[in-house]
Amino acid sequence: MKITSIEAVPFTIPYHHPIVAASGVLNSAEHVLVRVHTDEGLVGIGEASSRSFVYGESQTSIVAAIQQWLEPALLGADPLAVEDLYEKTSWLIANNTTRGAIDVALHDLRGKVTGMPSWRLLGGVSTPIRVTRILTMGEAEEAADEARRAVAESGISSFKVKVGTGLRSDVARIAAVREAVGDQATIYVDANHGWRAEEAIRALTAMADYGLDLVEEPSPAEDMIGRQRLAQHVPVTVMADESAPTVADAARELTSGSARALSIKTTRTGFTESARLVAVAGALGARTLLGTQADSMVGTAASLAFGSAFRQVACEPGELDYFNVFTDHLVTDQLVVKEGVLIPSELPGIGVGIDEDKLRHYRIDNR
Ligand SMILES: [Mg+2]
CATH class of the missing domain: 3.30.390.10 (Enolase-like, N-terminal domain)
Structure with missing residues (x-):
């Protein structure tokens, strides 16, 4: 062929x-x-x-x-x-x-x-993955309402909250979301480098009571010393995303002590390099969570097929329903989140047609 x-x-x-x-x-x-x-x-x-x-x-x-x-x-x-x-x-x-x-x-x-489905060819198993809903970075009550709807409509129990608009509004947003989803739900935050290292330490300390699981890209990766310092001073795991888009970058971030988790995005590292990232993180005791590059159902199906095959990825919640903000979908086999999880397809490959x-x-x- x-x-x-x-x-x-x-x-x-x-x-x-x-x-x-x-x-x-x-x-x-x-x-x-x-x-x-x-x-x-x-x-x-x-x-x-x-x-x-x-x-x-x-x-x-x-x-x-x-x-x-x-x-x-x-x-x-x-x-x-x-x-x-x-x-x-x-x-x-x-x-x-x-x-x-x-x-x-x-x-x-x-x-x-x-x-065969891609998950079978990669790891052989098809573990359902708990879905993380990414909330809009708006007013606190807006984010809380969105979270409540996700719980009611799809049983979602993991939430990512975007932060970086200012300490007060960031803390208010986290507090409102925690109040809306209860103590058992997973909440993590993504600052997309929006804080300086010192601001990140202040903000995450102020959010300590709300049970954050992770903080993603708190501060600019170029500020290596600041990142290392904040990773040591905050009570949550730091996750590298855009600062670790390759195996070499991930190795640097993890071994320098700047991060203890990686966001795995098959849309940017395919399956080949994503598998290497999972191996590097596993060897260094770091967590691996599926992230989204604003994936449609095509990219999401790929991410789901990949993550399902790796125990280390499938045990974590994954950002697998970004498509909820799309007004329409290109695929013939639509993905539906039920009881907070997505189940990998039995169809060959990534499991969706156009x-x-x-x-x-x-x-x-x-x-
Ligand atoms: Mg991110």
Whole structure:
């Protein structure tokens, strides 16, 4: 079997409401569907998401990187040589979600060739994963209402709260969410580098009574000394996300004592590098949680299939329902969170197909 083409389809799906984080505001998903075609007719799919303020990628740059560099490098190659193809394209720096999408598509294809779900090929088991709802960074009561609805509608018991708007409003938001979801629910916070190290220590100390499980990217990773100091001074585990998008970065963050957990995003590290991240974290006693790169149901299905296969990942809650902010979905097999968990699909590969009518409607390349 040979790779005959790699299709990159930019699509835009509006959100129900704007998403505000310390690093930017988003009104719609601006993603690229990646399809690896073969001479035997089988097709693997993956999703790249443009995050200019994290990776410097746009829909246009993702499509260009595939058309100019990655498709020519992979044409004619054996699509089952997944590890080898990941190395073969490793000369391309940055372009994190573009490379991740191609790697996921190759793994999806491997599933379709063998007739097996990706989780079976990776680890053999399909553990359901508890879903984390990411709450809007708005007023305290808004966040609390959103959390209450997630509990009532989907049985969700894990919440990520975005912080970095100011000590008072951050603490008020956490207090309101804890009050809304009760003592047993998991709550963690993500500052997206929005605090200085000293501010982070102050804020997390002020939040100590609300039982936070983790703090994600509290302060800029460039401030290595500040990060190490805060990791030692706060009563919660520090999780590295955008500061550890590669194995080398993760090794540095974990061994320097700046973090004790990693956010694993298959949309940026594919399955190949994500598996290496899980191994590095496991060896160093660090936790691994599935994160989301604002994934649609395509990226989420990939993340779920991956995480389910690894005990160390599946025992943690995962950010697996970002798609709830999408006004529509491209997949034929929709994901539904029930009793707070998602159950991995028994279908081959990542377990979702594409609705071609929907893709025609949302693609922005006028084809
Ligand atoms: Mg994050």
